[in-house]
Amino acid sequence: MQLSKTRRRTARGLLGGAALMFAGMLPALDAAAQVAPRNTLVLLREIDADRYDPARTSATAAGEAIFLLSDTLVSMDWDQRTIRPGLAESWTVSEDGTTYTFKLRQGVTFCDGKPFTAKDVVYTINRWIDPATRSPVRWRAGSVKEVRAVDDHTVEYELNEPFSELLYQLAQYFASIVDEATVEKLGTNFGVQGFNGTGPYCWASWTPRQEMVLTKHPTYNWGPPIYNNPSPQVDRIVMRVIPEANTRLAAVQSGQGDITQWIPYFALDGLRRIPTLKLTQQPVHFYDHFMGFRVDKPVASDPAIRRAVNLAVNKDAIAKAVFFGAGEAATAYINPNALDYSAEAAKAVPQFNADEARKVLDAAGWTMGPDGVRVKEGQRATLLLYGLQTAINSSMMQAVQADLRRVGIELRIQLWDATVGWGKLATQEFDTFIISYPYVSATDAFSLYFHSANRPTPNRMNWNDPETDAALVAARQALDPEARAEVIGKLQQRIAENNVWLPLMRQPLWVVSSQRVEGVRPHGIYGVALYKGLDIRLTR
Amino acid sequence: MSAAEADLARPARRPGLLRWALREPVAAFSALAAVLLILAAVLAPALAPTDPFDNDLSLAMAAPGTEGLLLGADNQGRDMITRLLFGLRATLMMGFASVLLGGGIGAVVGFAAAFYSRLDGLLMRCMDVLLSFPAILFGLAIAAIFGPGILAVVLSLSVATVPLMARIVRGSALVAMRQDYMVAARAIGMSDARIIFRHLAPNCLSSMCVFGTLRFGQVILLGSALSFLGLGAQPPVAELGAMASEGRTYLFFAPHIAVIPCVMIFVVVLVFNLLGDALRDALDPKLRV
Numbered sequence: 001m002q003l004s005k006t007r008r009r010t011a012r013g014l015l016g017g018a019a020l021m022f023a024g025m026l027p028a029l030d031a032a033a034q035v036a037p038r039n040t041l042v043l044l045r046e047i048d049a050d051r052y053d054p055a056r057t058s059a060t061a062a063g064e065a066i067f068l069l070s071d072t073l074v075s076m077d078w079d080q081r082t083i084r085p086g087l088a089e090s091w092t093v094s095e096d097g098t099t100y101t102f103k104l105r106q107g108v109t110f111c112d113g114k115p116f117t118a119k120d121v122v123y124t125i126n127r128w129i130d131p132a133t134r135s136p137v138r139w140r141a142g143s144v145k146e147v148r149a150v151d152d153h154t155v156e157y158e159l160n161e162p163f164s165e166l167l168y169q170l171a172q173y174f175a176s177i178v179d180e181a182t183v184e185k186l187g188t189n190f191g192v193q194g195f196n197g198t199g200p201y202c203w204a205s206w207t208p209r210q211e212m213v214l215t216k217h218p219t220y221n222w223g224p225p226i227y228n229n230p231s232p233q234v235d236r237i238v239m240r241v242i243p244e245a246n247t248r249l250a251a252v253q254s255g256q257g258d259i260t261q262w263i264p265y266f267a268l269d270g271l272r273r274i275p276t277l278k279l280t281q282q283p284v285h286f287y288d289h290f291m292g293f294r295v296d297k298p299v300a301s302d303p304a305i306r307r308a309v310n311l312a313v314n315k316d317a318i319a320k321a322v323f324f325g326a327g328e329a330a331t332a333y334i335n336p337n338a339l340d341y342s343a344e345a346a347k348a349v350p351q352f353n354a355d356e357a358r359k360v361l362d363a364a365g366w367t368m369g370p371d372g373v374r375v376k377e378g379q380r381a382t383l384l385l386y387g388l389q390t391a392i393n394s395s396m397m398q399a400v401q402a403d404l405r406r407v408g409i410e411l412r413i414q415l416w417d418a419t420v421g422w423g424k425l426a427t428q429e430f431d432t433f434i435i436s437y438p439y440v441s442a443t444d445a446f447s448l449y450f451h452s453a454n455r456p457t458p459n460r461m462n463w464n465d466p467e468t469d470a471a472l473v474a475a476r477q478a479l480d481p482e483a484r485a486e487v488i489g490k491l492q493q494r495i496a497e498n499n500v501w502l503p504l505m506r507q508p509l510w511v512v513s514s515q516r517v518e519g520v521r522p523h524g525i526y527g528v529a530l531y532k533g534l535d536i537r538l539t540r
Numbered sequence: 541m542s543a544a545e546a547d548l549a550r551p552a553r554r555p556g557l558l559r560w561a562l563r564e565p566v567a568a569f570s571a572l573a574a575v576l577l578i579l580a581a582v583l584a585p586a587l588a589p590t591d592p593f594d595n596d597l598s599l600a601m602a603a604p605g606t607e608g609l610l611l612g613a614d615n616q617g618r619d620m621i622t623r624l625l626f627g628l629r630a631t632l633m634m635g636f637a638s639v640l641l642g643g644g645i646g647a648v649v650g651f652a653a654a655f656y657s658r659l660d661g662l663l664m665r666c667m668d669v670l671l672s673f674p675a676i677l678f679g680l681a682i683a684a685i686f687g688p689g690i691l692a693v694v695l696s697l698s699v700a701t702v703p704l705m706a707r708i709v710r711g712s713a714l715v716a717m718r719q720d721y722m723v724a725a726r727a728i729g730m731s732d733a734r735i736i737f738r739h740l741a742p743n744c745l746s747s748m749c750v751f752g753t754l755r756f757g758q759v760i761l762l763g764s765a766l767s768f769l770g771l772g773a774q775p776p777v778a779e780l781g782a783m784a785s786e787g788r789t790y791l792f793f794a795p796h797i798a799v800i801p802c803v804m805i806f807v808v809v810l811v812f813n814l815l816g817d818a819l820r821d822a823l824d825p826k827l828r829v
Contacts, residue, residue: 246789266789318597321597321616322597322615398595398775399597402595402616413775
């Protein structure tokens with residue numbers, strides 16, 4: 001306790017010093033105002049996306065812009081579970097759960113002035129699910145039979161089988177409505193050279209890995225009802241990429257940037273003490289880190305090893321030291337605030353108890369070897385871990401590695417740069433992997449990772465269990481929310497009992513903004529803080 | 541060199557160690573520092589106060605001087621002194637391995653090129669090709685093939701050292717080849733291998749030693765750079781470059797995590813550069829004023 005105080009004091013001193021340094025670099029506050037012109041919001045980002053075509057990407061970074069450039073039929077409330085109107089004013093679902101009829105809002109126009117009609121919805125959905133489009137998330141649209149335009153402002157969305165989470169999926173940016181003429185004109189360069197959507201902002205320019213400029217959609221007044229303003233309040237948004245965390249923070253502190261959600265955790269405490277900056281949090285945020293076990297590999301296939309790993313890792317210590325108290329230890333596979341979280345299943349997830357871990361390993365016949373690594377029938381208790389090279393992954397996994405070493409399990413960490421990392425994560429080389437991902441609900445998360453059809457990615461565990469597949473189908477097709485909660489709750493229990501993952505950390509969502517920015521409220525849909533950003537305005 | 545020649549080469553009066561140290565303070569200092577650094581690295585397991593992999597997350601980023609940690613703790617709550625000693629060990633081993641392996645192969649190539657003039661053109665053009673690649677590029681390529689790790693760094697640094705050593709050795713071997721004793725050795729019918737080992741190699745040894753020592757410093761710097769890029773030592777292995785890389789994230793909040801290993805790299809490189817200079821002064825009579 002004494003130490004942490006000293007440390008904090010030192011950190012504060014250092015941060016103060018750093019802040020002074022930056023202040024010294026700028027002649028006056030006016031200079032900062034010059035850097036970010038009047039009524040232009042400068043949004044700082046960590047990485048850029050490869051393209052901004054909603055049907056052909058799955059990156060969170062793409063969502064940052066696409067939610068601003070375009071609209072979805074329905075929108076998501078701050079609680080991440082209530083569906084609100086979007087481009088559709090209202091909707092009805094047929095008795096058998098297979099046909100959704102959307103009544104579209106009138107008077108909506110694309111950025112180029114063209115009116116938005118039911119035909120655009122039909123075109124967008126058909127393009128999304130067309131195998132030729134090669135959308136990585138086509139499954140999110142459900143098993144579509146036909147999408148019909150009944151008249152200019154009515155769409156019927158017919159499925160082959162019920163899909164209880166269709167509306168949640170249609171709120172994601174993948175289902176953003178795009179303009180047919182622009183898509184046909186730009187072809188594969190749609191979302192690279194230009195865009196045409198109905199969103200609050202319009203595409204002005206994009207310099208990959210540097211910045212994207214968006215301008216206000218002048219006639220936009222059909223924002224989701226969760227905002228106080230139906231129209232955008234800022235004239236321009238410049239989305240600037242600054243990959244290095246310290247540089248990004250310096251930019252916010254010096255006024256070169258107005259707002260960012262990409263804050264390294266170690267900086268949160270320091271930022272809170274800078275009077276010219278504002279920090280806002282979205283408490284309901286589903287973006288989790290987990291370590292998955294490849295259940296068909298020699299060591300990772302042993303249930304005792306998987307259970308022992310779950311018992312051995314002190315997540316609370318990681319939350320304090322690696323996430324600086326900002327993260328939350330993941331005590332279950334699903335966030336307690338998420339739709340269909342099962343408290344019962346959470347009890348089946350082993351919690352930190354190193355002695356118990358040693359007992360489990362002893363009982364399973366893993367005896368301690370001379371080098372501190374356990375051995376069983378000539379096999380060393382060693383696990384090769386793959387992941388992406390990020391500061392958080394590196395320090396989090398080193399902490400896990402040290403915890404596992406204490407119970408006699410060796411973790412060999414191999415983190416890869418993002419350019420090769422995704423390819424490496426698609427191989428069969430590793431025993432365990434670390435990943436973080438956003439999700440909507442329990443069914444969404446589990447469908448993505450545990451269905452046998454999703455092997456080898458994203459089901460990198462190679463988890464192949466007919467019972468799981470059946471439960472996922474039942475949950476997706478459930479007509480009654482309670483029935484779905486029950487079946488997906490049982491599945492959470494089954495996965496937890498098998499220790500297919502080591503749930504690690506729940507990532508918090510914080511946004512830091514400069515003094516001139518008002519009306520910031522982080523949303524966090526698919527990890528995107530700004531969402532439509534309609535209430536944000538600049539005072540200077 | 542025969543015994544008689546050695547006698548001739550020996551200075552008339554061998555100065556005492558202390559007197560030499562007073563006359564050549566830089567050489568003495570660098571030699572002493574190098575010995576101390578090597579000793580610290582070799583004895584790291586005995587000297588280190590804690591286990592290098594043992595973390596205590598509650599001590600993460602402890603500033604130097606707190607909690608009885610003279611140099612503080614890193615972001616995983618590991619004692620910096622321990623990490624530094626083991627980091628030094630890994631870094632020095634990496635340096636020695638690369639210089640020995642790359643230098644050894646380079647020397648063989650250099651002797652072959654100098655001794656067999658028919659091979660000279662081919663071998664030296666190959667070396668020129670190798671010279672045209674930056675070491676970092678080798679590091680990237682080798683890490684892509686073998687996966688990142690100390691082995692990849694040693695291999696890439698060795699490959700980068702081969703052409704340099706080959707050129708140095710060939711140069712001094714060509715000079716030695718023109719000496720009368722070489723003609724004499726041939727005249728009495730010595731075999732090629734014997735001539736190379738008994739006459740050629742000993743006469744090139746001084747320039748090889750000087751280059752090896754200077755190269756050692758460069759190799760450490762390059763190796764640290766590769767580790768800094770994440771191609772070298774993988775966690776939890778302590779390596780100075782990797783430690784600097786990891787600490788860089790916390791530069792504003794806990795600067796000691798990055799600064800201490802950087803200072804260590806600086807000291808190691810400086811010491812071995814000074815030692816190389818001193819060796820050259822001592823071994824190359826032509827440079828003596």
